[in-house]
Amino acid sequence: MSKPRVAIFDFACCEGCQLQIVNLEEEILNLIDVVDVVEWREAMSEQSHEYDIAIIEGSITREEDAKRLEVIRSRAKILIALGACATMGGLNKLKNNFDDLNEVRECVYGKDGQMPHLNTFKTKACDEVVEVDFKIHGCPIDAAEFAQIIRSLLVGKTPFVPDYPVCVECKANENICRYEYDEVCLGPIIRAGCNAPCPAAGRECFGCRGLVDNPNVEAAQEVMDKYNLTVDDLKQKLVLFNSK
Amino acid sequence: MSVSTVTKEQFKSFVAALVNSDQKVVGVQAKDDKFAFGELTDADALRLDYDVTILPPKKYVLPQKETLMNFEVAGAAKTVCPDEKMVLLGVHPYDMVAINQMDELFSQGEYDTHYMNRRDNITIIVCDVVTPSENVFASSMNTATCDSGYDILLTDIGDRFVVEAATEKGEALVKTINGAKEAAAADTDKRKAVQEKNIASLNKHTLECKPSDLPDLLEKAYDHPVWEEKAKLCYSCGSCNQVCPTCYCFDVQDEVNWDLKTGSRCRSWDGCLLSNFATVAGNHNFRENRADRFRHRLYRKGKYVPGKIDGQIACVGCGRCISACTSKIANPVEIYNTLMEKA
Ligand code: SF4
Ligand code: SF4
Ligand code: SF4
Ligand code: SF4
Numbered sequence: 342m343s344k345p346r347v348a349i350f351d352f353a354c355c356e357g358c359q360l361q362i363v364n365l366e367e368e369i370l371n372l373i374d375v376v377d378v379v380e381w382r383e384a385m386s387e388q389s390h391e392y393d394i395a396i397i398e399g400s401i402t403r404e405e406d407a408k409r410l411e412v413i414r415s416r417a418k419i420l421i422a423l424g425a426c427a428t429m430g431g432l433n434k435l436k437n438n439f440d441d442l443n444e445v446r447e448c449v450y451g452k453d454g455q456m457p458h459l460n461t462f463k464t465k466a467c468d469e470v471v472e473v474d475f476k477i478h479g480c481p482i483d484a485a486e487f488a489q490i491i492r493s494l495l496v497g498k499t500p501f502v503p504d505y506p507v508c509v510e511c512k513a514n515e516n517i518c519r520y521e522y523d524e525v526c527l528g529p530i531i532r533a534g535c536n537a538p539c540p541a542a543g544r545e546c547f548g549c550r551g552l553v554d555n556p557n558v559e560a561a562q563e564v565m566d567k568y569n570l571t572v573d574d575l576k577q578k579l580v581l582f583n584s585k
Numbered sequence: 586m587s588v589s590t591v592t593k594e595q596f597k598s599f600v601a602a603l604v605n606s607d608q609k610v611v612g613v614q615a616k617d618d619k620f621a622f623g624e625l626t627d628a629d630a631l632r633l634d635y636d637v638t639i640l641p642p643k644k645y646v647l648p649q650k651e652t653l654m655n656f657e658v659a660g661a662a663k664t665v666c667p668d669e670k671m672v673l674l675g676v677h678p679y680d681m682v683a684i685n686q687m688d689e690l691f692s693q694g695e696y697d698t699h700y701m702n703r704r705d706n707i708t709i710i711v712c713d714v715v716t717p718s719e720n721v722f723a724s725s726m727n728t729a730t731c732d733s734g735y736d737i738l739l740t741d742i743g744d745r746f747v748v749e750a751a752t753e754k755g756e757a758l759v760k761t762i763n764g765a766k767e768a769a770a771a772d773t774d775k776r777k778a779v780q781e782k783n784i785a786s787l788n789k790h791t792l793e794c795k796p797s798d799l800p801d802l803l804e805k806a807y808d809h810p811v812w813e814e815k816a817k818l819c820y821s822c823g824s825c826n827q828v829c830p831t832c833y834c835f836d837v838q839d840e841v842n843w844d845l846k847t848g849s850r851c852r853s854w855d856g857c858l859l860s861n862f863a864t865v866a867g868n869h870n871f872r873e874n875r876a877d878r879f880r881h882r883l884y885r886k887g888k889y890v891p892g893k894i895d896g897q898i899a900c901v902g903c904g905r906c907i908s909a910c911t912s913k914i915a916n917p918v919e920i921y922n923t924l925m926e927k928a
């Protein structure tokens with residue numbers, strides 16, 4: 342049986358998620374033992390139009406990027422969104438909070454803001470443009486989880502991605518809950534799978550893996566009251582990765 | 586079996602010797618301003634005056650994640666059997682009661698080799714509570730003291746410990762404590778006073794019925810409005826399950842290795858509050874509503890599990906779920922008492 346052909350593409354992002362793949366180090370050799378990487382700008386110069394699995398990093402912010410993604414989709418049997426930028430727009434969606442995108446351009450790029458290649462629309466996650474088969478969450482992704490998902494797909498098994506909140510892993514690791522210190526933590530509504538590194542380091546969860554499928558957002562008001570916090574405190578945290 | 590007394594210094598020397606032996610020693614240590622069980626490498630770090638640990642000691646009999654077997658995708662499989670010996674130092678009586686319950690549950694019906702092997706390899710030293718935690722209600726659950734399951738029972742009587750060996754294993758360990766003296770009647774009286782104080786004072790919440798009344802109370806409470814009311818604020822985060830010494834549900838997942846030919850089957854803690862806990866083949870979830878899942882935990886503790894282990898109530902009053910619940914809705918006493926009000 343020939344090895345599945347994999348291509349990795351990047352759009353608007355910092356390429357930190359690709360770096361996580363590179364960080365697999367020895368495991369990279371295991372990876373290329375079982376798949377043929379046919380296109381990967383960050384690691385090789387060849388390009389190919391024939392692949393089974395397309396891995397997409399980054400968000401879609403320009404008309405030409407949307408078209409390019411559609412072409413990739415039409416060529417790939419399986420399309421995977423890699424990292425928060427691709428799965429939900431992530432940090433790039435911060436700009437969607439502004440009504441006037443021209444203002445954003447000028448603020449970021451100054452007088453160069455009107456150059457045509459900076460002609461962007463509101464940030465979209467991959468699945469707002471094409472159908473996405475699997476999402477690998479996180480900003481950046483977790484290399485071990487990436488490896489686990491790829492191996493599952495290769496043996497034809499649906500990869501396990503938690504639909505429970507970060508608190509599960511946080512508690513299993515015996516971290517001290519940020520709410521004990523009356524701090525806002527997004528853990529109760531954010532999808533686990535990262536093994537809760539932020540609370541382990543004494544910080545709150547910033548929500549980089551996105552909301553669980555059915556978050557109890559209605560509870561927020563009353564729960565925040567119990568800690569003398571407000572829903573605005575919570576929303577301010579959510580804006581970073583979970584803007585619309 | 587023997588009952589002796591040792592000075593605190595003598596006990597510390599004993600722990601130091603244990604730590605320096607090739608025996609694995611796990612004990613309670615400070616973790617910032619909380620406490621946790623962890624491998625002990627320094628006798629000075631042991632904190633037998635702790636109030637409660639973030640996670641119960643169940644993590645040593647039923648770890649957060651463990652490999653059950655290694656397999657070949659083609660079919661063959663080999664069970665992984667845990668065989669590490671350890672001394673578990675400083676288990677509180679309510680947590681001991683919880684382990685005793687799990688021992689019964691994992692050995693009845695389908696004998697769980699993984700759990701039981703771990704359990705058989707552990708020597709447990711229980712210590713009576715010195716500092717009550719903010720939410721403990723062991724007094725209400727008759728778990729402020731315990732009378733079985735441990736190898737050694739330790740009670741702090743001020744300047745010394747009373748040390749009771751309860752098993753051969755325990756006796757052998759106690760024999761290694763230099764300077765242990767047979768306990769005098771005055772010492773065992775002091776121990777009794779400590780235990781009686783705990784029986785009365787580990788009561789930050791008071792259950793307004795006998796624990797043994799809970800199954801009947803719940804029998805009539807299925808449609809009580811309290812489930813909806815509380816569950817409105819529930820995040821389905823499972824914290825109340827994770828920290829509970831008597832929650833023992835697990836999920837089993839297969840992971841495949843890079844050769845794509847071999848893999849391992851692992852189990853990890855699950856929780857009945859999590860939204861997909863009751864999802865079965867075909868994506869059918871028979872407890873889709875938060876309130877159903879919220880109710881289920883309280884029924885497990887007060888009715889379902891007792892039905893399997895001769896009526897023992899599967900809440901030992903450790904209070905951990907009360908502290909761990911972000912929404913502050915998990916207090917079993919508050920809920921059971923509410924059911925009584927309107928029943
Ligand atoms: S998800 Fe984060 S790490 Fe990954 S590309 Fe986007 S910004 Fe970079
Ligand atoms: S620190 Fe955050 S993630 Fe951890 S248990 Fe508390 S709320 Fe949940
Ligand atoms: S704890 Fe939260 S912010 Fe940190 S990695 Fe996990 S999901 Fe992202
Ligand atoms: S239900 Fe709560 S109080 Fe009762 S044993 Fe479990 S964690 Fe402790």
Ligand code: SF4
Nearest residue numbers: 819820822823825910
């Ligand atoms: S800890 Fe509280 S919010 Fe979380 S699942 Fe349990 S009851 Fe619900």
